[in-house]
Amino acid sequence: MGRTLLSIKNLSAWYTGSRKVLSDFSIELNEHEVVGLIGLNGAGKTTFLKTLSGLHNDCHAEGIWLYGRCVKFRGSDFKTRRYTVFAEDNSFQYFTFREYLSYVFAAYRKEMPDMTALIQGFHFEAYTDVLLKELSTGNRKKAFLITAFALKPDLLMLDEPVNGLDFQSTEFLYQLIAGYKEYGTLLFSSHVLESIVLTSDRVLVLENGHIRQSFDNGRIDATDIREALRYEDDV
Numbered sequence: 001m002g003r004t005l006l007s008i009k010n011l012s013a014w015y016t017g018s019r020k021v022l023s024d025f026s027i028e029l030n031e032h033e034v035v036g037l038i039g040l041n042g043a044g045k046t047t048f049l050k051t052l053s054g055l056h057n058d059c060h061a062e063g064i065w066l067y068g069r070c071v072k073f074r075g076s077d078f079k080t081r082r083y084t085v086f087a088e089d090n091s092f093q094y095f096t097f098r099e100y101l102s103y104v105f106a107a108y109r110k111e112m113p114d115m116t117a118l119i120q121g122f123h124f125e126a127y128t129d130v131l132l133k134e135l136s137t138g139n140r141k142k143a144f145l146i147t148a149f150a151l152k153p154d155l156l157m158l159d160e161p162v163n164g165l166d167f168q169s170t171e172f173l174y175q176l177i178a179g180y181k182e183y184g185t186l187l188f189s190s191h192v193l194e195s196i197v198l199t200s201d202r203v204l205v206l207e208n209g210h211i212r213q214s215f216d217n218g219r220i221d222a223t224d225i226r227e228a229l230r231y232e233d234d235v
Helices: 047-051 099-108 116-119 137-151 166-182 194-197 222-234
Strands: 004-014 020-028 034-038 063-066 080-085 155-159 185-189 202-209 210-216
Touching: 004 047, 020 047, 020 185, 020 210, 034 166, 034 194, 034 222, 047 080, 047 155, 047 185, 047 210, 080 137, 099 137, 116 166, 137 155, 137 166, 166 185, 166 194, 194 222, 202 222, 210 222
Parallel strands: 034 185, 034 202, 080 155, 155 185
Antiparallel strands: 004 020, 004 063, 202 210
């Protein structure tokens, strides 16, 4: 792992009234690492990813730094360095996969690479010219995952990426996640403990909008993480 990619100090996020989903949430993400987020429902995983993606306005942070420079979640200098695949995404319904790809790579001002290996790895060959709205949930997820791993942003975020995928595609996704640190930093949330243990360099256990416990490479153990989650469920 290299220098710090992203640093966030004392982030708070809320939906209604004074109830905060994230409270004084601080985190540092390093270059070239895979970080897994796990926690019970309501722990704040999806809210955190939406906030990082600029899609949640009810938030405040003391500071956000990308490569040591102060940025904003919705600022262009941060937007062009991140990409997020959400658990469910019904956007761009009247685009085909190829049209969506062209749109994304134009927006990020990147040249489109050869997509063959990704398309074949996700068994997506028959769906490249189908409207996104006509795809099954699993195939729509594959369309966004293929785009993400082809784009290779500095920060790639995945929210429950295994949801809706078949077994073969899940195994292929694990390989992609584990290997992503060659290109950048990957942050993902999952309720599937296997996906966290098999692919992460660092695991963060979220509880009530805070990072309650961290497990680093070399001591990422399913039993320990399960115990941390069980403790969270008991308190």
